[in-house]
Amino acid sequence: AEKTLVEAFSLIKNVPVILSTYDQNKIYSQDRFAVLDGLRVISILWIMLAHTLALNTAAGLLNPEYVMPPTGFLSQWTSQLYFSARFAVDTFLFISGFLVLSSLMKKLDPISEATDTIFVRPKAYQWIPMLYLHRLMRILPLYTFCLLLWWKIGIMLGNGPIWYHWEDFIVKCNSSWWTNLLFVNNLIPYMNPDTGECIYISWYLAIDMQCFFVSPIFILLYLRNNILGVSCTFGVGLLSSIAAFIGTYVNNWSAHSFDGIWVNTYTEEVYTKPQYRISSYAVGMTAAMLWHTKQK
Numbered sequence: 001a002e003k004t005l006v007e008a009f010s011l012i013k014n015v016p017v018i019l020s021t022y023d024q025n026k027i028y029s030q031d032r033f034a035v036l037d038g039l040r041v042i043s044i045l046w047i048m049l050a051h052t053l054a055l056n057t058a059a060g061l062l063n064p065e066y067v068m069p070p071t072g073f074l075s076q077w078t079s080q081l082y083f084s085a086r087f088a089v090d091t092f093l094f095i096s097g098f099l100v101l102s103s104l105m106k107k108l109d110p111i112s113e114a115t116d117t118i119f120v121r122p123k124a125y126q127w128i129p130m131l132y133l134h135r136l137m138r139i140l141p142l143y144t145f146c147l148l149l150w151w152k153i154g155i156m157l158g159n160g161p162i163w164y165h166w167e168d169f170i171v172k173c174n175s176s177w178w179t180n181l182l183f184v185n186n187l188i189p190y191m192n193p194d195t196g197e198c199i200y201i202s203w204y205l206a207i208d209m210q211c212f213f214v215s216p217i218f219i220l221l222y223l224r225n226n227i228l229g230v231s232c233t234f235g236v237g238l239l240s241s242i243a244a245f246i247g248t249y250v251n252n253w254s255a256h257s258f259d260g261i262w263v264n265t266y267t268e269e270v271y272t273k274p275q276y277r278i279s280s281y282a283v284g285m286t287a288a289m290l291w292h293t294k295q296k
Contacts, residue, residue, distance in 0.1 A: 083255070094287075215285065
């Protein structure tokens with residue numbers, strides 16, 4: 001065990017593995033969903049494109065007439081590519097939901113061609129606590145380091161005319177750093193935009209963890225009855241979408257960056273809230289359930 005622990009941090013052992021080129025047959029094996037790699041790449045590039053525009057606009061433009069409405073390219077219909085990029089995050093929630101279920105099914109309901117093997121499924125009280133512990137051990141140590149880097153060290157790593165804005169981040173962390181470690185920074189305080197949080201980009205991690213913590217409910221339903229699990233999981237995603245639709249109709253929520261107070265309300269009440277973002281996660285789990293059922 002000690003040797004395995006040391007080898008996990010060995011550059012001599014791990015660097016060749018990271019830099020090696022794998023055989024195509026191994027990369028696209030039956031257990032690997034290569035399409036998810038494509039989804040990741042497209043979504044990451046899409047998000048980078050939009051954030052580059054947003055950051056440049058926030059810092060100031062020398063040629064605003066060529067960029068901003070009513071004369072700039074942002075007034076054209078193709079500019080929706082930029083404004084819709086915030087929805088690319090839903091791709092990652094879909095992937096997370098898909099992978100958490102598909103990976104667990106290998107251990108809880110494996111598909112085997114051998115008829116003489118006897119599989120004993122672990123009880124819920126056995127695998128759920130270990131599932132949570134494994135997730136926290138993977139994320140929390142590195143997340144804590146990033147929190148300290150952002151909070152205490154980041155302000156000392158640069159300078160410039162707008163670098164003093166980093167003090168706004170520090171003020172938020174002084175009072176709400178603990179919400180990040182509990183993965184509730186998107187809920188406390190509730191009426192808070194993503195930029196009002198300590199490490200404001202961590203709203204996604206909070207939602208992903210919250211969806212992950214409730215995922216065993218749907219997994220247990222699916223293990224009890226495949227049709228019941230698929231129906232309940234898809235139903236939750238559908239209810240989430242309906243709630244977002246009704247809220248948009250009633251409150252005039254808008255994800256469009258130039259819609260003033262309506263986009264501010266959307267950011268505070270919808271964008272970082274799990275009850276509206278779980279729909280993508282639920283669709284991912286539903287897709288994995290259907291794939292697993294098809295394989296069976």
